[in-house]
Amino acid sequence: MKLLLLNALFLALLLSAACGTADQPVQATESETGTGSTIPEADLWLAISDSIGIELGDSNLVLGMPAVAAWMPENRLAVMDMQKYRISVFTPEGDFITSIGRQGSGPGEFLLPSWLSVTPSGGLAVCDAMAGELDFFSPSMEYTGSLSGFFPSPPVITVFLEDTVFVGMKPEFEQNDDGMFMGYTVALWNTTSPEPVVTYHRELAPFDPSDMSGITSNMVVFAASPEGLVYTSVFSTEEYSVNGWNPDGTPMFTIGEPFTRVPKTEEDIDTERQFVRDRMRQGGAPDFMVETYEPEPFRYAIASLGIAPDGNLWVGLGTYNHPVFRVYDPRTGEYLFTAALEVTEEERDLTVQMNQWGFTAIDQISGDWPRVYVLEELN
Numbered sequence: 001m002k003l004l005l006l007n008a009l010f011l012a013l014l015l016s017a018a019c020g021t022a023d024q025p026v027q028a029t030e031s032e033t034g035t036g037s038t039i040p041e042a043d044l045w046l047a048i049s050d051s052i053g054i055e056l057g058d059s060n061l062v063l064g065m066p067a068v069a070a071w072m073p074e075n076r077l078a079v080m081d082m083q084k085y086r087i088s089v090f091t092p093e094g095d096f097i098t099s100i101g102r103q104g105s106g107p108g109e110f111l112l113p114s115w116l117s118v119t120p121s122g123g124l125a126v127c128d129a130m131a132g133e134l135d136f137f138s139p140s141m142e143y144t145g146s147l148s149g150f151f152p153s154p155p156v157i158t159v160f161l162e163d164t165v166f167v168g169m170k171p172e173f174e175q176n177d178d179g180m181f182m183g184y185t186v187a188l189w190n191t192t193s194p195e196p197v198v199t200y201h202r203e204l205a206p207f208d209p210s211d212m213s214g215i216t217s218n219m220v221v222f223a224a225s226p227e228g229l230v231y232t233s234v235f236s237t238e239e240y241s242v243n244g245w246n247p248d249g250t251p252m253f254t255i256g257e258p259f260t261r262v263p264k265t266e267e268d269i270d271t272e273r274q275f276v277r278d279r280m281r282q283g284g285a286p287d288f289m290v291e292t293y294e295p296e297p298f299r300y301a302i303a304s305l306g307i308a309p310d311g312n313l314w315v316g317l318g319t320y321n322h323p324v325f326r327v328y329d330p331r332t333g334e335y336l337f338t339a340a341l342e343v344t345e346e347e348r349d350l351t352v353q354m355n356q357w358g359f360t361a362i363d364q365i366s367g368d369w370p371r372v373y374v375l376e377e378l379n
Helices: 003-018 212-216 266-282
Strands: 025-027 044-052 066-072 076-081 086-090 096-100 113-118 124-128 133-137 143-147 157-162 165-176 179-190 198-206 220-224 230-234 240-245 251-257 302-307 313-317 324-328 335-342 351-355 358-362 372-378
Touching: 066 113, 066 351, 066 358, 076 113, 076 372, 113 157, 124 157, 157 220, 165 198, 165 220, 179 220, 179 230, 198 220, 198 230, 230 302, 240 302, 240 313, 302 351
Parallel strands: 025 251, 044 335, 220 302
Antiparallel strands: 044 372, 066 076, 076 086, 086 096, 113 124, 124 133, 133 143, 157 165, 165 179, 179 198, 220 230, 230 240, 240 251, 302 313, 313 324, 324 335, 351 358, 358 372
C-alpha cells in the first residue's frame, strides 16, 4: 500500500464524513507476481542520483512534510510541503529557485494542501482539501484562480492532459434512507466546472463512521496518459486487475495476472496503523474514529499506477517491500518488462512518483530528516 495515497484520501474523506464491464482480461504471459523483501530480477533499474532537503540550515532547504514531488518542464522539481503549506521549486541538484503559498484562506494560500499536479505548459494545480478547491498557478508561479463547488471534496489526485483538462480521483460520500455510503469516482473534468465530463469508475459501499477499518475497502488508484487513455485499479488483496479506458469512457482492456494473497508482517501493520492514525488526528478526526482504524492484514496486489517518461503504464506491486513495477503497453495491455528501484534496506519504504518528465521518491515514515530523492534510470 502506498501511504502517500492514503494520506491524501484520508484528509478528504475525514472532511467528507464530517459535513460498466470491461472486455475479457488480457492475461500476462510472464511469471506470477512476486512477494517478500527480496527484489526480483528486473529488466530496468531505477537508482537514487541525488536528494533534496537538509537537516539544519537554510529554511528553504529544510523540508517539513514533503508529500508530492513532481518534475516540471525545463528540468525543475516542484515539492509540496504539507507542514509548511507551500510549494517549493528546485533545480535537479537541489538548489532552491522559488516558492508559492502559505497557510491561509486568501488567493494563492492553502488551508490543507493534499496534492500537486503539473500542467503540460509547466503550471501547477494544487488540491486544497480543506478549502474544497483546486488552485492554479501559471508557469511563472503566479496565482491564476481556483475551481470550487465540488461535493463533498475536490479530486484529491489529478493528472492534467491539457492546461484546462484533467483526470482526477474524487472521494464520494452519500447519506440516504439506506444509510451512509462512501466511495470514489475517477473522471474527466475541465477547469470551468466541478461537474465531470466523462466518468470512468464510480463505486460506493456502506460506510460506518464508528468503524474506520473498512475505509479502504474500495479505494481506487488511477493513471492517465497524455493522449487521454485512463487506467484504474481497485485496491484488492485477492486479485490483480487493471482496467483500461478510452478517452470517451468505453472499456479498452483488462489486465489480469495470477495472484496469491500475501500477509503483512506485524511490523508493516504497526507502521501503517501508526501512520494512518496520526494523519487522522492531524485531520481533526475524533478519538473514537481514530482508535477504530486497523490495517488490512494482507498486502494489496496493486499499490499504484503511473505513466512514466517512456509513455508506458507502470503498475506498482503491493506485494514487495521495495518499489517494484510491472510495465505494460498502454494501448494493448501487453506486458513489456519488470522495473525496480535499487535501494538499501533502510530505503525500502520509498514511494516512487512519476510523470512524463521524470521519477522522484519520498519516504514519509523515515526516522531521518525529510527529503525528496531524485531518481534516474540505470543503463
